[in-house]
Amino acid sequence: MRLQTISGLLILTVAAAGCGQNRGAPPNPNYLNTDGSSTDARELNDPNRSTIWDVFGPNNAEQVTNVNRYLWAASLDVLSFLPVQEVDPFTGVIITGYGRPPGGGRSYRATVHISDPALAARSLSVALQTSGGAPVSSATTRAVEDAILSRARQLRIADNKL
Template sequence: MHMGLFMSILRTSAFGLSLIAILGLSACGGGSGSVGSAGSGNIFGGGANAQQQGGGLGHTPEVEEPRETIWDLFKNVDDPNTTVEVNRYIWNASLDVLSFMPVQAADPFSGIIVFGLGRPPGGGAAYKATVYVRDPALDARSLSVALYTSGGRPASAEAVRKVEDAILTRARQLRIRDGKL
């Protein structure tokens, strides 16, 4: 009688559903040593192939250890000393060239600067911009600019190209000024 009551509570309560889901997921953990083997369905890689890539004597391959259970996804295994590099000259030049726009958000780790609505010096239409500095090289491929009118429509390709050229020119000037030509 008590078992039937317990089962009906499990079937109808959110706790019961959560418990069943957790037990079901933990059963998928494996543990038979087949993690990383061919055809095992392991999406995290590793296994025998990762150990064979090591090469000669005393060489330890720098391969991330495979994750064995779903709970490994919640472990913090990232290296806290790893940083994403962006070109500081392009970053500072973007802030200089688009200084007429308010900065709404800036993330130097991902290289994204979001500018609010602003009118360029000398009048004209108001624009919003998002700048993406994606590489540490001082190169045109390191810079992407998305420019929008006050109505939210993308600006002309010519306007975007002029802004990108102005940012890259200013970045080169900053680099020359620092004496790192």
């Protein structure tokens, strides 16, 4: 019981200490900076300002991934029969609309995620959907991934010949 009380007080003390920092003299609301803003407004918009409540706020940091350029180009090349809806080269995501492969009867939609800068199978993830809601076999998904990896290797070999 005593250990719980001490640990509770310790947590409360740390939380209270993190709520604010000693920032010196309070800002003068009558003083304007050269850009016309008051010191108080500038201090509130300071990107280095932090409080304990920042832990509970939204995470504004964007996740940026280095994307393998050969996998990226190969994905767009192999899936060129599908209309591209969204691309984000910073996170490595390509989302396509529905389209029919050459000589195929079923419409597919693809989502490609390139998660690593390495030219490897672990860097590539492909998800396929059909327009009718029928399940896509894992063999079909594997065939598309293999086609993208093969094309990426071809692009890399062609690039090294220059």
